[in-house]
Amino acid sequence: MNKSYITLHFKTSGLKMTAQRSVIIDVLLRHSREHINLEQILAEARANNPAVSGATVFRNIVFLEKTRLISKMKLQDNKSYYQLQKAGTAEGHHDHLLCEKCGKIVEFYSEKLEKLQEKVASENGFEISRHRMELYGVCRTCRTKNK
Amino acid sequence: MNKSYITLHFKTSGLKMTAQRSVIIDVLLRHSREHINLEQILAEARANNPAVSGATVFRNIVFLEKTRLISKMKLQDNKSYYQLQKAGTAEGHHDHLLCEKCGKIVEFYSEKLEKLQEKVASENGFEISRHRMELYGVCRTCRTKNK
């Protein structure tokens, strides 16, 4: 996932490339390995170009989410966090591990867990289409620090 | 979990029993097997006693949640849902299956899933303290209906 790919994505959707859009894409690319919220995206975009409004960030993020170029995750601080999808994993599902001390978010995927979820669901008469799983705890770094 | 238990819970916390409180408790008891949100609780409480305000419902629910008599769950519709804890399972953890057609919420608990989550977390250096897992799909009843 690089800038020209995303730019093309906008163009082929019949949308125009603007200075604001460009800056927002840059921010997302700089944080492609993390999850950031609207506030953070706006602050960083403005550092590069003060002519970016919250409404514009919001609208562009909504578009990218609807077209599946970014994924959204709502955490318990009641804010939504976004992250660019990885190149080949447009539909690459994963879950999250969250450190309660430092806020670090680690992605993981476990085939076994997925299968087991399906099994449990089916035992309860459900056919599942998606799920949300967040594991909260303390990461290794923070556990070491607190000694 | 019955009315006198909850009433005692308020009294032993140094709180008073009021008409509003009584009606709210009744609503929670009537729905002890379901999850309901503030709006639903208010509507039903008012049906019994129009002199109940949203603020009062909110404050009482917050108290019951803090003292662990009810559990809270935030769903993707951005609303919080509550349910009375079962008698012996004050700390009885469970997860949820949600039907996307009819909105039914089914609780489940799988020791295997819990263990597997811990294993995956530890493989990633995490020691987890809690988690959230929601499985979305279609229940048996709705699947049958759509044929």
Added chain:
DNA sequence: TTGTAAATGAAAATGACTTTCATTTACAAA
């Protein structure tokens, strides 16, 4: 160049809570 659909910023609106404040009220003590 231009016409015009898109895009944008500022500000208002939304929605689900959450808090404030001026009054009531439950209930222990007299």
Added chain:
DNA sequence: TTTGTAAATGAAAGTCATTTTCATTTACAA
């Protein structure tokens, strides 16, 4: 019974994270 008073309450205002409106701008195809 009366009180005194800490609790409780309703109405309304405040929060907060979006989300939408509306009057202007702007990208870019023709």
